[in-house]
Amino acid sequence: MGQPRPARNQSAWWRSAVIYQVYVRSFADGDGDGTGDLAGVRARLPYLAELGVDALWFNPWYRSPMADGGYDVADYRSIDPAFGTLAEAEKLIAEARELGIRTLVDIVPNHVSDQHPWFQAALAGGPERELFHFRPGRGEHGELPPNDWPSQFAGSAEPVWTRLPDGDWYLHLFTPEQPDLNWEHPAVRQEHEEILRFWFERGVAGVRIDSAALLAKDPDLPDYVEGRDPNPYVDRDELHDIYRSWRSVADAYDGIFVGEVWLPDTERFARYLRPDELHTAFNFSFLSCPWDAGRLRTSIDETLAEHAPVGAPATWVLCNHDVTRTVTRYGRTDTGFDFTAKAFGTPTDPALGTRRARAAALLSLALPGSVYVYQGEELGLPEVELPLESIQDPMHFRSGGTDPGRDGCRVPLPWEAQAPYAGFGGDPWLPQPAGWADHAADRQSEDPTSMLSLYRAALRVRRTEPGFGDGPLSWLPAPEGVLAFARTDGLLCVVNLAEEPVELPEHIELVLSSAPLDVDGFLPPDTAVWLRA
Template sequence: MTSTSISTPLSETRPGAEWWRTAVIYQIYPRSFSDASGDGIGDLPGITSRLDHLASLGVDAVWLSPFFTSPQKDAGYDVADYRDVDPLFGTLADFDDMLEAAHARGIRVIVDLVPNHSSDQHVWFQAALAAAPGSPERARYMFRDGKGEHGELPPNNWESVFGGPAWTRVEDGQWYLHIFDASQPDFDWSNDEVKEEFRGVLRFWLDRGVDGFRVDVAHGLVKAEGLPDYTPPVDGDSMGGEEPVPYWGQEGVHDIWRDWHRVLAEYDGDRALCAEAWLPTVDETALWVRSDEMHQAFNFPYAMSEWDAAELSEVIRESLRAFPAVGAPATWVLSNHDVVRHATRLAMTGHPQGHGVGPKTPGKPDPVAGVRRARAATALMLALPGSAYIYQGEELGLPEAMDLPDDVREDPTWFRTNGERYGRDGCRVPLPWTAADAAFGFSPTGESWLPQPADWTAYAADTLEGDPESTLWLYRSLLATRRSHDLGTGTLEWLEGYGDDVIAVRNGDVTVITNLGTAPVALPKATLLVASTAFEGTELPADTTVWLATD
């Protein structure tokens, strides 16, 4: 099988109406989606077997977290070979089959690229370790001499996002930078060889027919000149900071994305780049999606907002100002593989990204309130103009798995902080598909790389199929109504007079009202299209969203 033109992308659209401007994109975390091989780890054939679930849900595209060759020290975000599939997940032929099957169902495919760092098992890094200081092999990575009389101190005081120092010393005395785990050395993006290598990686997957890339740590890559010391806030989010951070958001990163933009422009079919850029404001995030850079950027200020009408309203208003101002769509997201699932998070307060929750987390949230708020939040999100992201399992109403035993955890955050942070395992537990089967149908052998909570029977997809009031049915209804009323291309009008705890907007011919307070809210006379939770009467209960047909 050749590696060119294997799968034809879906049809191209006119400028200004590209698919990615309004798409609902479903994130698949491959190791936890569906396991066809029976080893307890999800794989590409497992994804192919579940594409009808995604087609019936009504999504426009899928984004696959990394499935490349990797020692799996960070669940595939430590890549050893960017041009091949790890045997855990299958083969390149399995990928091609999955891509073809997705395209046959009208579903586009975005793959995850990790350009900030590689695995320490990458052939380049192994060559760097074998080479001398100052060699071309070391110049591909961030090797530096240490401080102190004998170079025994690291080059600066930077800390890893996962905890502990961001520098590791090698046998000849030099140090290498790893903003994440020690097994993930950072590339030096001032090196032309690195730039050319990734152009080749892009073309390899574009030639196979992928529709775009989600780019990991897109605000990283370039480090401040001189590598100055920096001490992050004690309780801040691990991926951001209010003040300038010398390894995030440097101006030179934009040149890299302009270069990638030109590569994608060589191909037909509206190929897209989406930035994972953890920046403190939507205005800063919008800098990554100017017309010659990325096409989308995750709206993390929206994702991490509290369940508060004023805060959410402000982020929505600012997003719809900042992103269109640079010609990009606003994007919306509530959950992904790095944050506490919003069915749990929205019933908590003040929870920093990357910390996770677990058995000893104080103030455990009310699961009933969490799911109710999650449904209401999703209904609000999917009514907004632009593009939206859904994380696998949220259509089942899955909460965070909070009671994982310590001895099964795999997130590097858990180990590098000596158990102070639970990390992200709780949002990565394999999905429940069938209530009566071992591992809830995730694997034919009943194996599961992380244990699934026993009470997930109620969340199994086949259980929800029989309940028209289930979260699964709600998502299908929201996506179908969003599409039929063209809400993704709409314009938002803010409605007054509903009180400080309510968000009320009109998008085209749909009125959307979300009650984030505790008191019921009187509704106007109108035809009900969708309600996040069933209710009777003419008053909207707390933690509920409705879509009404506007006369």
């Protein structure tokens, strides 16, 4: 199955790690039913080892009705039958570890599925109602929701309260199938700490925390007032006591946390990364930033500055299971990402987007801290505009059909160009578009100029060069539209986002380039290089 690769600085592996995000449903189908599964992942572990990643982050693989792609969890201690069994998950964790690859699982603490035993008991009128947010309605007959909080899916147009036949309402910041938990109740806290122990006992190295800033709510559930602090349901101070308690659990297993924390206030963001709370948090500023030298430099500077006071490493990510794929986004007129801007029929230039995505890969992998790679990024996969009848994402339906949703970045991967369904397995749960096999991993493996070959080369350099990963960064003088910085051990990264070729700084070696230099040895537009000075 391959040889394990020695990792740098084992005790702080997460500070420099390259972590590969696996969306199981779309990764590889081992049993031929059209849905990705753990058997498919296990069969592709040699590919992941050859790619050179340090860890795998799995989106929720637990038993779920799949109302929101598995983020509606019915049972944290079992694997959804569509994906396999708990025994298979344990084998996968162990087999990956033998190859030097750690595993991170996804925990969704804000809510559970409406099919979770707790909520089913609550609907039956049991004491479990105290574990959720049930309230009488407002209005003369209780016909109005208890408050006016906006949905996390489609803004204020979507209700976050659902009324039951007995007249009470229950809170769900996401879909009605995802009732919010009451984190003031000790049973909720105890259950989640036991869930953490359950998975740490099975060998996982860390946990990604979904919607990490939403758990705690003002117990009075007051109306939302724009600009009024504290927010009744986002980034409340009570959260930090929860995560300090979680940290004590993780420390007993040498486990780590990465939080999904969307906050504009950098000082409040940094609080989650204090030494006794979360280890890292996702960097959404960089992910959503346009392909613009000034904007990217500002995002990098602000990211490093907000992490510095608490000594936490930054994280860098170009794409994930919720956002438009990088190749497509960078080929558009508007190269940033905003959920509200997603629309059908947005034109893109695939060649330009691919060129920029290759440069962005070298940029992100040269920055200080850890990097997340979403499955298929290393294949240069574009966003797919799916037929309306194929879309399953609730974000599409809750928008009234105007938002294309997130399924376009979740189309099952192409593995083998000549195999049915590009080697994914059975007839995929989302249709693969024409030409999908052109991106297949086996075809790219044989092409030294492919995106896959670039990622393999970059991860190999990053792993063997102590100057990359966690550590300092120094900006170098550069023309307008060019990013140039030095890492330690004489390593330089230069990215040309200008419209004309630029001269490279003095160097003794061209370590890696996202595209060939021009005939004069200049760096072409939308190209990045790693140099040794």
